[in-house]
Amino acid sequence: xxxxxxxxxxxxxxxxxxxxxxxxxxxxxxxxxxxxxxxxxxxxxxxxxxxxxxxxxxxxxxxxxxxxxxxxxxxxxxxxxxx
Amino acid sequence: xxxxxxxxxxxxxxxxxxxxxxxxxxxxxxxxxxxxxxxxxxxxxxxxxxxxxxxxxxxxxxxxxxxxxxxxxxxxxxxxxxxxxxxxxxxxxxxxxxxxxxxxxxxxxxxxxxxxxxxxx
Amino acid sequence: xxxxxxxxxxxxxxxxxxxxxxxxxxxxxxxxxxxxxxxxxxxxxxxxxxxxxxxxxxxxxxxxxxxxxxxxxxxxxxxxxxxxxxxxxxxxxxxxxxxxxxxxxxxxxxxxxxxxxxxxxxxxxxxxxxxxxxxxxxxxxxxxxxxxxxxxxxxxxxxxxxxxxxxxxxxxxxxxxxxxxxxxxxxxxxxxxxxxxxxxxxxxxxxxxxxxxxxxxxxxxxxxxxxxxxxxxxxxxxxxxxxxxxxxxxxxxxxxxxxxxxxxxxx
Numbered sequence: 001x002x003x004x005x006x007x008x009x010x011x012x013x014x015x016x017x018x019x020x021x022x023x024x025x026x027x028x029x030x031x032x033x034x035x036x037x038x039x040x041x042x043x044x045x046x047x048x049x050x051x052x053x054x055x056x057x058x059x060x061x062x063x064x065x066x067x068x069x070x071x072x073x074x075x076x077x078x079x080x081x082x083x
Numbered sequence: 084x085x086x087x088x089x090x091x092x093x094x095x096x097x098x099x100x101x102x103x104x105x106x107x108x109x110x111x112x113x114x115x116x117x118x119x120x121x122x123x124x125x126x127x128x129x130x131x132x133x134x135x136x137x138x139x140x141x142x143x144x145x146x147x148x149x150x151x152x153x154x155x156x157x158x159x160x161x162x163x164x165x166x167x168x169x170x171x172x173x174x175x176x177x178x179x180x181x182x183x184x185x186x187x188x189x190x191x192x193x194x195x196x197x198x199x200x201x202x203x204x
Numbered sequence: 205x206x207x208x209x210x211x212x213x214x215x216x217x218x219x220x221x222x223x224x225x226x227x228x229x230x231x232x233x234x235x236x237x238x239x240x241x242x243x244x245x246x247x248x249x250x251x252x253x254x255x256x257x258x259x260x261x262x263x264x265x266x267x268x269x270x271x272x273x274x275x276x277x278x279x280x281x282x283x284x285x286x287x288x289x290x291x292x293x294x295x296x297x298x299x300x301x302x303x304x305x306x307x308x309x310x311x312x313x314x315x316x317x318x319x320x321x322x323x324x325x326x327x328x329x330x331x332x333x334x335x336x337x338x339x340x341x342x343x344x345x346x347x348x349x350x351x352x353x354x355x356x357x358x359x360x361x362x363x364x365x366x367x368x369x370x371x372x373x374x375x376x377x378x379x380x381x382x383x384x385x386x387x388x389x390x391x392x393x394x395x396x397x398x399x400x401x402x403x404x405x406x407x408x409x410x411x412x413x414x415x416x417x418x419x420x421x422x423x424x425x426x427x428x429x430x431x432x433x434x435x436x437x438x439x440x441x442x443x444x445x446x447x448x449x450x451x452x453x454x455x456x457x458x459x460x461x462x463x464x465x466x467x468x469x470x471x
Contacts, residue, residue, distance in 0.1 A: 005226055013218040020210060052339035053265040056331060060347040065447065068354040072454040166323065173316035180310055 004048050011048070015041035026081045028074050036067045089145035096138025104131030117188035121175055128171040136164035245272065256412050260421040261336040261429035269341060270435045274407040278390070281439065285383060288446045292376070295453045298464045300371050303456065306361025317359045324352050332440035336429040342439025349440070350447030357455035365452055372452060375445045382442030389434045393417045407431070 015038045022034035039062030046054045107127025114120045143149065143156040182188050183198060224230045249267040251258040259267035269277050308314060332345035356364045365371065390407050397404035397417050404417040409430040411418045419430035 005222070009218055009222040012221070013214060016214050016218060020214065053341065053344065056340050056344040057347050060344075060351050064351040064354055065347065065451075068358070068451070069454060072451075076458045166320070169316050169319060173313050177309055177313045 008045060008048050011041045011044045014038075015045070028079055028081055029071065031081075032067045032070045032074070035070075036063050039063055039066075086145045086147065089141050093138040093141035093145065096141070097135045100131050100135030100138065103127060103134070107131055116190040117182055118179060118190060121179055125171060125175045128167070128175070133164055133167055133171075136160050136167065140164065255410050255418075259409060259429065259432065260427070261432050262427075263336055263338065263341075265339070266336050266341045266432055266436070267429075270432050271407075271409050271430075274431075274435075277435075278386070278407070281383070281386065281442065284443065284446055288379070288449055291450055291453055292372075295456075295461065295465075298372075298453070298456065298461055300362075300366060300452065300456075303363050303366060303460065305363040308361040308364075309359050313359055317355055321352055321355060324355075325349065328352075328440070328444070332436050333433070335436035336432040337427065342436040343443050345436070345440040346443025346447060349444035350451065353448045353451040357451055362452070362455040362457075370448065370452075372449065375448045375452065379442050379445035379449065382438045382440070382445065385438035386435060386442065389431050389438065392419075 110123025331340035335341035
């Protein structure tokens with residue numbers, strides 16, 4: 001059995017968990033951090049699927065730029081999602 | 084012979100790193116407040132990531148079967164270890180400082196807090 | 205209770221998806237058409253024997269992105285360009301000159317960031333300049349350099365852009381220079397062929413069946429893959445300074461922005 005398949009399943013479980021946490025979380029800053037962790041799991045998945053080009057663009061965008069843009073926007077609006 | 088010894092030293096660093104990671108994980112889930120948990124987290128960033136990376140540098144340099152490529156591998160691992168050594172303390176420092184300034188985490192009991200006294204709280 | 209339900213469903217979903225896609229083979233065999241296309245690309249990305257088909261680059265992704273489907277990528281760049289124009293239009297009239305100096309994070313973080321930024325720039329430039337040889341390319345390098353703008357805004361406050369001399373108009377000018385360089389490479393084959401009285405295609409890289417124009421694939425035996433290196437470097441400039449503009453605008457404090465936008469409404 002190929003070991004990378006086990007790692008793929010593991011990282012997709014981590015990604016799924018943090019997607020769920022990001023969706024249900026009411027504190028938007030925490031939700032952005034959960035989303036960044038989910039992106040990190042996806043980076044590992046893309047690397048295991050041998051797409052290093054996508055990894056190189058996904059890593060700075062999903063872990064650096066996208067959370068930064070969202071955090072700037074949360075700072076300009078409201079921190080907690082309302083019911 | 085010397086290659087063999089160096090390789091075992093590197094593997095020992097790897098094993099030590101995983102043990103430290105385990106200790107850090109236990110601390111992260113067992114400690115009571117934010118600052119103590121941050122302390123456990125930095126244990127596993129430096130002890131559990133920096134030392135294993137150094138071990139991998141030694142292992143890759145002591146494996147002549149890899150050919151010329153082993154210098155490339157070892158060099159990039161060394162750079163990664165160096166950057167991690169810079170970034171991990173700075174990141175945890177920024178986290179602790181931001182938490183202290185925002186007064187989010189208030190550990191109980193506080194024996195002494197010179198930083199808050201200096202700032203006049 | 206709900207927590208355990210969620211945990212169980214996540215584990216179950218992962219297990220079922222993993223089992224179905226690997227052991228049951230639910231994805232099915234790769235279609236013959238797709239396989240043929242993949243073989244064609246792999247056979248032609250670096251193939252000096254077929255100069256009218258090849259992109260002369262060992263990197264299949266960059267060859268596809270900037271040679272085989274170059275016009276698509278050009279329009280993607282245009283979409284990004286329009287998005288930044290929209291951001292600039294929303295923030296119209298906002299000047300960077302009267303931004304006050306913020307304190308930023310502590311000295312420790314500032315010193316570490318000062319050491320890190322040159323490394324980040326070096327990595328970004330190497331991703332761009334090696335885009336035709338190793339994984340990477342213009343957009344990837346631009347995104348890597350854009351992290352520098354986030355670091356500057358967060359660690360040193362928005363005023364650091366002014367101190368470094370990167371104001372909005374300079375960033376716009378540098379980004380436009382990147383776009384102009386792309387346009388220049390796109391139109392070069394047509395212009396040169398028109399001058400010599402032959403014909404060529406837009407974004408042509410090497411000789412085609414009915415066109416003799418060709419960019420140099422090597423410079424002193426170094427592989428530069430014709431147009432690919434120029435496209436990568438130009439896209440790097442355009443994308444990185446596009447992101448710089450976005451984060452320079454976003455890192456302005458809300459009061460400053462409201463002041464300027466409100467001023468315009470009064471007129």
